[in-house]
Amino acid sequence: MEYHDKEITSIAYQKDDATLIFTISNIRLVCKGVEWWELSSFDIQNVIFELNIFTNANIPAYLIGEYSWVKNYQSKDTLKFIHIDSSVGMNGMIVASDIQEIHITTKDSI
Numbered sequence: 001m002e003y004h005d006k007e008i009t010s011i012a013y014q015k016d017d018a019t020l021i022f023t024i025s026n027i028r029l030v031c032k033g034v035e036w037w038e039l040s041s042f043d044i045q046n047v048i049f050e051l052n053i054f055t056n057a058n059i060p061a062y063l064i065g066e067y068s069w070v071k072n073y074q075s076k077d078t079l080k081f082i083h084i085d086s087s088v089g090m091n092g093m094i095v096a097s098d099i100q101e102i103h104i105t106t107k108d109s110i
Helices: 061-066 068-073
Strands: 008-014 019-024 027-032 036-039 047-054 080-088 092-096 098-103
Touching: 027 092, 036 068, 061 068, 068 092, 080 098
Parallel strands: none
Antiparallel strands: 008 019, 019 027, 027 098, 036 092, 047 080, 080 092
């Protein structure tokens, strides 16, 4: 899915299974097996400029410089690095073992 100019309307963390869930328009982005994250504050408006998913093989050096703690997770080949670059509001990096996109209807709740 293309995330450019989509708004993050909710975020939730389920501690028991280390799952971080973002609601983005009509999509739930579910990050499972979350090992770490660093997110700026969740504001009234949170519009994505770019959302990219990287592995150890292709994470850019500038992101490793910006999020120096990422080095601690680069030895685990199965992890994914999700980088949210915002136009407005929340941005950051999440490290997780799996990511799923779930299409939702407006009647679905968090």
